[in-house]
Amino acid sequence: MAFSKRKWVLLPIGILFFLGLTYWIIGRIQYRLNVMDVEEYEPVSTLKVPEHLLTHSKFPFIDVHNHQWVMPVQNLSKIIAEMDSLNMGVMVNLSGFRGKYLEWSLDNVKDHYPNRFVVFLNINFEKLDDEGWPNETLKMMEEAVKQGVRGLKVYKGLGLTDKDNNGKRIAIDDPRLDPIWAKCGELGIPVLIHSGEPNSFWKPKDKYNERWLELKQEPDRYRDPKVIPPFEQIMNEQHNVFRKHPETKFIDAHLGWYGNDLEQLGKLFDELPNVYTELGAVLAELSRQPKTARAFMIKYQDRVMMGKDTYKKEEYYTYFRVLETDDEYFNYYRKRHAHWKMYGLALPDSVLKKVYYQNALKVIPGIDKSLFEK
Template sequence: MRSLLYLPALLLSGVIACGQGQSAKSTQPEMPLGFEEYDPVSTLKVPEHKLTKSKYPFIDVHNHQFQMDKEDLNKLIGQMDDLNMGLMVNLSGRGFANDEAESTKFLDNALANVKKTSPKRIALFTNINFSNVNDKGWTEQAVKTLEEDVKKGAKGLKIYKSLGFSVKDDKGKRVRVDDPRLDPIWAKCGQLGIPVLIHTADPKSFWDPMDRYNERWLELKLHAGRKRGPNDPVPWEQLLAEQHSVFRKHPKTTFIAAHMGWYPNDLKKLDSLMKVFPNINVEIGAVIAELGRQPRASRAFFEKYQDRILFGKDSWVPSEYATYFRVLETNDEYFPYHKKYHAFWRMYGMGLPDEVLKKVYYKNALRIIPGLDKSQFPQ
């Protein structure tokens, strides 16, 4: 009889337990896990040196600020101070207006804003408007505008990847990166002593089949517009060959290849290009994930070309600089990158020597980009 008295309680506890089990089960992802859901927490116990500021003040040669003509720059300077960024190069000097007069006004206002607020902390590069490239006299006018912009205070020229991709003449024909109409522009940069920071193409994986073998599969799934067909608009190899043709034709002009020329994952190939073209330098914007998975090869490359590598980041997300500092400065092992869709693999620090760090962080930029204030940087 006593056992029967306990039966309702047992049944009730069983119902509760069953309900809890169902609730717990419902919070679990369906099995098997997909690649996007799988996000294991490492059990590895190793020394960690999480950095929020760089060891030395640095110059970011690849940055984009889109409202510098009117924004309060004091907030930006404060964010730079938090990172120990001594100087920012805003490559979007003329903004993105298609109208030449509007972009000139944007540059003039941006230069005035910088001069008023922070002339020692921010530098601007100018840009080229290719919309009327087929017009008679376009080349001469572009060269004249370039000269005027440099006289106003522009420190260099930034070429966007639209050249080679989407820039077309009045017949709808793609304008090649090495189009002869542009030769006077590259030559003028050499005469003026200003560098050309040029972005051509995108990662090779964007042209590859989007299948299980593509390292950028997740990025291409999340950002479908980045996927290209094998000939969209031409093969990847052709775009870079056109860029290299420009380097070859203009040995007296200093070039900075954005994103390490899209060869950060093939340092042997990049090494061969650095040998062939002594007038090119590289910056590391958006490719630290490639360097962080091959720390020994990366360190050897940085030591070999320590006078020709510059710090760059590209997108302005202050929290992401920590990954760059940690890869460059520490010997940390197996730490996460800040975007899974860029790199699902872990990072390893290069532990660069101080003298190499100083060159990458600021010395090379001070030498290559004219007119930057040197007073805030160590010798």
């Protein structure tokens, strides 16, 4: 019995020691052979060029794409201090949700900083087969706007994973949703809509996929073409909604996932004057093509807004540097989004003002203009 106890104590210790030793030996072999994972490779550039490191924007800005998940109980003073340091005039919280959560978020804003935050509503589209659809949802939208909501945020689940009561995928241009889009136009509020994903998420996860690292680190982002409709179909469904509802203003999130094909995005703008976009999480697409992107931003200066997506104060610095300077060959803040280097666009002041705040003032109602136009 004593031997048995000793065996069962020493056996796992021995296994762990063996595995640790094996891991150490493999590491030494890789070091000797100069083998490393792409995630480890972080070369320090020896390039000597002018640098303009910015920690606040040249002009005050409206972040039209942000998520504050605990706004009902959030200490807004802390984030206001960070906003002030960045020169952010207004933050749009797209994650207002609905019901009591929305009510509490709006109350927190009204009680503390009513002119610094804008809150958007979120709808559960999977209720479209329930009794009372769409009238109950339309009434909820009307009440939300009366309470202070300034827009509707549509998450990517619509078109990808949302299903009706029969288990069928809900297409973005499903006619059962038409009353929602029309109501937004009637209420004078924009729809910020995230549809689909980067095209590469549908591609094979191999050495030719420039999003390979992101799919390795975030495997749930892969879109199996056997299960999910193709990228082109998702985009067409979204664009059909834009076409069908010309009286509603749509903010097509993330450059509409055409940051790598600005010519296509330009064609969309040329066709549909009710469509705008923003820069959330896709800045790296512009800054790897500085000549093309600068020309695009100047040509379509009335259609693009400042947006960040995930909130982290220091990451805004890269946005300022790309938009305002002509710096060359500098790092993005998230390697899985961009394993390439950034180049500044040096946008003219007149364009910067439109991207930073003027376009948002035209599209999103109820923002205090005095914060921007002294």
